[in-house]
Amino acid sequence: MSIEIKTNSVENLSPLWHIARRFGDKPATRYQEASYDYEAKTNFHYRPRVGIPSTPRTYPTRTAIRMEDWCAVSDPRQFYYGAYVGNRAKMQESAETSFGFCEKRELLTRLSEETQKQLLRLLVPLRHVELGANMNNAKIAGDATATTVSQMHIYLGWIVGHWQYLSVCI
Incomplete structure (x- = not known):
């Protein structure tokens, strides 16, 4: 018995909305799709028991460092x-x-x-x-x-x- 495995590639017709907002209408790389703008920004569901209990864990004011866009820091290795x-x-x-x-x-x-x-x-x-x-x-x-x-x-x-x-x- 022989098994034939075929692969099909599916062309993405439109980028994800959060990627399109950041990079425009061009096709996104896998790194961009998997990395940008996935963190919670409004509805935080997790608060640590220790540290700063009144501030959500991923809230930008937990650090003295201020940035306009935290996603500007990205992995050069992608x-x-x-x-x-x-x-x-x-x-x-x-x-x-x-x-x-x-x-x-x-x-x-x-x-x-x-x-x-x-x-x-x-x-x-x-x-x-x-x-x-x-x-x-x-x-x-x-x-x-x-x-x-x-x-x-x-x-x-x-x-x-x-x-x-x-x-x-x-």
Whole structure:
């Protein structure tokens, strides 16, 4: 039995209303469709139990920074979830290839004992710095006013691989 899978492309005849308002009548990219103007602006349904209980979580006055348009801050990599997953998989493969190269040739064991100790002394604090950076990015994403800002920071917060790799090396 054979299975034939065909793909059809559907041409978008008109952009979504919020994208058309921001970018005009031109076709929107996937990043634009998935990122711009999705945050709540009027009917806030969530109020945190701690912090500033009288102010909604994503309200612009929660920060001293004032901007006309919070969506002006956007990810230069244009990551939305699908693009992020694909790129993250490539980054993982690249890191594993590099580790495999070092392990196969036993490059780290060829270093002097003094150099190995110095590497350990320098890498342990970096592991904590990377973990702290991930936690900060997750916090920024949780309190962000615009979807473009929260997306950018949560994808950085998800990249736990750097400090995990440092933990494995040690």
